[in-house]
Amino acid sequence: SGGGRLLESIRKWYYNAAGFNKLGLMRDDVLYEDDDVKEALKRLPEPLYNERIFRMKRALDLSLKHQILPKEQWVKYEEDKRYLEPYLKEVVRERLEREAWNKK
Amino acid sequence: KRLYSLKVAPKVAASAKVERVKLSPEAQDLEITKLPNGLVIASLENFSPASRIGVFIKAGSRYETTSNLGTAHLLRLASNLTTKGASSFKITRGIEAVGGSLSVYSTREKMTYSVECLRDYVDTVMEYLLNVTTAPEFRPWEVTDLQPQLKVDKAIAFQNPQVGVLENLHAAAYKNALSNPLYCPDYKIGKITSEQLHHFVQNNFTSARMALVGIGVKHSDLKQVAEQFLNIRSGAGSSGAKAIYRGGEIREQNADSLVHAAIVAEGAAVGSAEANAFSVLQHVLGAGPLIKRGSNVTSKLSQGIAKATTQPFDASAFNVNYSDSGLFGVYTISQAPNAAEVIKAALNQIKAVAQGTITDADVTKAKNQLKATYLMSVETAEGLLNEIGSESLVSGTHTSPSDVAQKIDSVATIDVVNAAKKFVSGKKSMAASGDLGNTPFLDEL
Secondary structure, eight states: SSSSHHHHHHHHHHHHOGGGGTTTTOGGGOOOOHHHHHHHHTSSSSHHHHHHHHHHHHHHHHHHHTTTOOOGSSGGGGGGTTTTHHHHHHHHHHHHHHHHHHHH | OOOOSOOOOOOOSSOOOOOOOOOSOOOOOEEEOOOSSEEEEEEEOOSHHHHHHHEEEEEGGGGOOGTTTHHHHHHHGGGGGGGGSOHHHHHHHHHHHOOOEEEEOOOOOOOEEEEEGGGGGGGHHHHHHHHHOBBBOHHHHHHHHHHHHHHHHHHHTTHHHHHHHHHHHHHHHBBSSGGGGOOOOOTTTTOOOOOHHHHHHHHHHOOOEEEEEESSOOOOHHHHHHHHHTTSSSSSOOOOOOBOOOEEEEEOSSOSSSSEEEEEEEOOOSTTTTTHHHHHHHHHHHSSSTTTTOOOOOOOOHHHHHOOOOOOEEEEEEEEOOSSEEEEEEEEEEEEGGGGHHHHHHHHHHHHTTTTOOOOHHHHHHHHHHHHHHHHHHTTTTHHHHHHHHHHHHHHHOHHHHHHHHHHHHHOOHHHHHHHHHHHHHOOOEEEEEEEGOOOOOGGG
């Protein structure tokens, strides 16, 4: 899309404004768990899944204490890894394929 | 003076050859080619409306090691998992949509993936078949979901006591390779990983160990497909260990009132000179009832055992041939209290043959039975595909049924007697299951 650098900076601003990175969470941790995401989570390899659970536990603990992480530990926009994306894409593709077949 | 023409008017050739209208092209002979990378392609164009294509691979349970027992079993069940070209869903629905079917069949030595469909849809199912055999992905979550299926498969198979006895028999008779069970051992269910499946496929599904066989397809089509797609993994892969016969016994005591017992000695390998002799001997002794639900009166085993006991029993000669070894012996089913008499009577019958008490008429009768069984088995497309595939895999050639019949005929009575002598003098293996209180041990026989 046009105006690449502008779009990037808007994205970065929005990411920081959303605030979940201050609790140590990544974007894929806060995805709404609909059926597709649930299925993709089942396919996550164990190490990635364990890290996700750790981050969520830490965030819940902080939220309980009404605290946030010190600034050095906030998740940076550049470091945020969309770890669930490949699995989610595959799940959605399979679902669309199934629906296309069933329509025939 | 009459002038006769010098040239006589040419006689119209009576009945010029009437062009016979061909209703269907004549069936062609089987064509077999061996590609430079070792792949064997065989096809028989019989112009039938349904086609059958099979990929035969030297990848049975004998190629497992103790660290990955059960991989072949899981692989057998994993034929419908996602591949690089099609998801699991697509394979199932796609094959169903054209009315075809994909089945996997595996023995200790080979795996067979076969598809059958109407001729017009051969391309579609061929694509799925190639995907399944050459490019499976074994996604970890799909493999995990499949593991409970191992239990179900095993439970269904072991409903039949024969399966258990034969597994034990192989485990007792061989030290390695052929002693591996066909069904996944219990301790391995749930523990076979996707990497192990990949490893097994990488090592065993190589071009040199495959045969692509088609019935009702053109040879050129198969060849093109094979050259394009089945070329990815070349080389001979890891060679299996040579099966070492050791001879032992395994007894499984359970509450069954019928005792199933199998006593064997080392037999002949596929294609060896003695293989046919052992098959003829098997039919001399009795290889299953020829009339359904009949009492199998003509089998020598039945006659001998009937003199020893009045209780119901069943006995047949047992003969298997593998690529480097074989087993020959008897399989008896008897009531628990008189298992000993039945087994001893059965073995005495074989001893009688070894001492030369059979007549030429017996041998001829057995040869006819053997020929009939063989010819009837290759009458169906499934049997024929299996037969062509097995032979292509082992030797890269094809023996026509008439040649096979000839070879059977060339077995002499002395060969049969020698085969029986080999059994009598060979080291025995035994497997038994049931209430074994009255079943003799090997050293008591």
